[in-house]
Amino acid sequence: MDTIQAVADISLFSGLGPKELAAVAAVAEVRRYGRGQDIFFSGDPAEGFFSVASGKVRIYQTSLAGKEHIIHVFGPGEVFAEVAVFAGGVYPANAQAMEEGDYLFFPRERFRKLLADDPDLALTMLGLLSIRLRQLVRKLEDLSLREVPARLASHLLLLGAQSKKRVLPLDLPKGQLAAYLGTIPETLSRVLRRFVDEGLISLSGSSVEILDPARLEALAGAPAAAGAAFGEKMPPAAGRG
Amino acid sequence: MDTIQAVADISLFSGLGPKELAAVAAVAEVRRYGRGQDIFFSGDPAEGFFSVASGKVRIYQTSLAGKEHIIHVFGPGEVFAEVAVFAGGVYPANAQAMEEGDYLFFPRERFRKLLADDPDLALTMLGLLSIRLRQLVRKLEDLSLREVPARLASHLLLLGAQSKKRVLPLDLPKGQLAAYLGTIPETLSRVLRRFVDEGLISLSGSSVEILDPARLEALAGAPAAAGAAFGEKMPPAAGRG
DNA sequence: GCCGCGCCTTGACTTACGTCAAGCGGCGTC
DNA sequence: GACGCCGCTTGACGTAAGTCAAGGCGCGGC
Structure with missing residues (x-):
C-alpha cells in the first residue's frame, strides 16, 4: 500500500x-x-x-x-x-x-x-x-416530488449515459439500489417488473438493457438525474481559475 | 440603501x-x-x-x-x-x-x-x-425516513428552542410550512389538529404553544431537527482557525 | 360595516407504497 | 451434487398521505 x-x-x-x-x-x-x-x-x-x-x-x-x-x-x-x-x-x-x-x-x-x-x-x-450540494438538492427533489418509477427511470437512463454498452450491469445489488432510490426491495422489484412488462427494459439477473429510452425519459419526467450512485468524478476544472 | x-x-x-x-x-x-x-x-x-x-x-x-x-x-x-x-x-x-x-x-x-x-x-x-450540506443531509433523512407528524414535531420543537417565549409565532404561513415539511396544506392542517386534540400543543391563528414537550419529542423520534426554515446563522467560528 | 378574496380547514375518497408472509432461485460450501 | 442461505420476487393487505371539493374565517378595501 x-x-x-x-x-x-x-x-x-x-x-x-x-x-x-x-x-x-x-x-x-x-x-x-x-x-x-x-x-x-x-x-x-x-x-x-x-x-x-x-x-x-x-x-x-x-x-x-x-x-x-x-x-x-x-x-x-x-x-x-x-x-x-x-x-x-x-x-x-x-x-x-x-x-x-x-x-x-x-x-x-x-x-x-x-x-x-x-x-x-x-x-x-x-x-x-458545491457538487455535493447540487447532488443533494437533486436527491431532495427526487424524494419529495417524484415517485419511485420516475426515480428508477432516471437512474437507469443515467447508467445508460455512463456506459457505452447496451447491457448495463446495475451498479448496486437490487436491495441496495432500492435503499439508494429511497424505497424498499419489494417496491423496486415490482416497478422493475412493470418496466419489463411494458417493454421499457429487459432484465436478466443484475443487468438491464434499455429498450425504449424515449418512453423511459417521458416516465422520468426530468432531463435525467445528475450524480450516479457510484462513480461520478470531480471535473478537474471545478473550483479552479 | x-x-x-x-x-x-x-x-x-x-x-x-x-x-x-x-x-x-x-x-x-x-x-x-x-x-x-x-x-x-x-x-x-x-x-x-x-x-x-x-x-x-x-x-x-x-x-x-x-x-x-x-x-x-x-x-x-x-x-x-x-x-x-x-x-x-x-x-x-x-x-x-x-x-x-x-x-x-x-x-x-x-x-x-x-x-x-x-x-x-x-x-x-x-x-x-459544510453547514448547508449537513442541513440537506438532515432534510434528506427527514423526507425518506420520517413521517409528517415526526417532521412537524421536530420543527415545532426547534421553533421552541429558538425562542424564549411560550407562544411561538410560526415562521411561515401554514401553506408554505407544509411545502417546507415536504407535504401539502391539507395534511399539515390535519396533523396540527391531531396534535391539538391530543393535547400536545395549542394553536391560535398562526401561533403555537407547546404544551407537552416530552411527548412531542418522543413523536419526533430524533434529537430535534437542525436548521430552521428561517433564521439560522453562520457560527462566526466556523471554517476559521 | 360589508364585501370579496386567499388561506385554511374539513370531509370523503383514492392511491402509491410500505408491511407481512411465502416461496423461488442462484451460489458457495462441504 | 445436494444443502442451506441470502437476496430477490410475488401476493394479499394495510395505511399514510395525496386529491378533490366544499365550506369557513380572517383581513384588507372601499
Whole structure:
C-alpha cells in the first residue's frame, strides 16, 4: 500500500504537485476495512474525512424502525465525509465498507493546516462541496416530488449515459439500489417488473438493457438525474481559475 | 440603501476588515424585488449568488404537477445560491422573494477574484457550504425516513428552542410550512389538529404553544431537527482557525 | 360595516407504497 | 451434487398521505 500513490489517485488532489502530495500523504492514515465493516456511525465525532483507495463504501441513514436510506456510494479515488473538516461536530450519517479494501483517513486538524497553506486546494474543495450540494438538492427533489418509477427511470437512463454498452450491469445489488432510490426491495422489484412488462427494459439477473429510452425519459419526467450512485468524478476544472 | 453597510451585515462576511468589505461591496449589485417576485428559476444559468439585505426569500422546487417543495428560507444577513460561484452551470431550484426588500447580487467571476486574494474568506465559505450540506443531509433523512407528524414535531420543537417565549409565532404561513415539511396544506392542517386534540400543543391563528414537550419529542423520534426554515446563522467560528 | 378574496380547514375518497408472509432461485460450501 | 442461505420476487393487505371539493374565517378595501 503506497500512501503517496493512493493520495495521487484521489481526484480531489489531482491539481497538486509532488511536494503537496507528499505533505497530504504525510497526514493520511491507511485503514483496512472488510466487507460490511462499519467505518463510522451517525453521531460519532467527526474527526476527519476518508478516501477510498480500493473498495467501495456506502453512506447511509437508518430510521428507528431500521429502514435504510443510502445517500451516496463512493469508489476508488473518491473522498467522503469531507464536511467533517469544516463543520466538526458529529457525522450525520453512517459509513460502511461494501467491499474489503484500503481506505485513507485524514484527521481534520492536520488537514486544515495544509489547507491554510494551499489556497488552491481550498478552492478545489469549494468546488467539491458545491457538487455535493447540487447532488443533494437533486436527491431532495427526487424524494419529495417524484415517485419511485420516475426515480428508477432516471437512474437507469443515467447508467445508460455512463456506459457505452447496451447491457448495463446495475451498479448496486437490487436491495441496495432500492435503499439508494429511497424505497424498499419489494417496491423496486415490482416497478422493475412493470418496466419489463411494458417493454421499457429487459432484465436478466443484475443487468438491464434499455429498450425504449424515449418512453423511459417521458416516465422520468426530468432531463435525467445528475450524480450516479457510484462513480461520478470531480471535473478537474471545478473550483479552479 | 448603503451597500457597504448591507455587506457588513452579512454574517458570511463578519470576519472581513473594512478594506475587504469595501472590495466585496464594490462587486455587489443592489436589486429590489417585490413580494412574490421571482429572483431566478431552476435551469437559469448560475451567474452569481445573492444576499438578503431586507426581505425574505424562499428557495423551492416544483414538480411537473405543480406541487412545490421549499428547501430553504433566508432572511436578512444570509446569502443564498452561493454554490453558483464554484459550480457554475444552472441553478437547481427556484428563488422567489416572499417579502418586498433589497437583495444584493454578487457576480460569480468577480467574486471569485476576491476569493483568490483572501484565503480566509475561502475557508469561511467552506464552513458555510459544510453547514448547508449537513442541513440537506438532515432534510434528506427527514423526507425518506420520517413521517409528517415526526417532521412537524421536530420543527415545532426547534421553533421552541429558538425562542424564549411560550407562544411561538410560526415562521411561515401554514401553506408554505407544509411545502417546507415536504407535504401539502391539507395534511399539515390535519396533523396540527391531531396534535391539538391530543393535547400536545395549542394553536391560535398562526401561533403555537407547546404544551407537552416530552411527548412531542418522543413523536419526533430524533434529537430535534437542525436548521430552521428561517433564521439560522453562520457560527462566526466556523471554517476559521 | 360589508364585501370579496386567499388561506385554511374539513370531509370523503383514492392511491402509491410500505408491511407481512411465502416461496423461488442462484451460489458457495462441504 | 445436494444443502442451506441470502437476496430477490410475488401476493394479499394495510395505511399514510395525496386529491378533490366544499365550506369557513380572517383581513384588507372601499
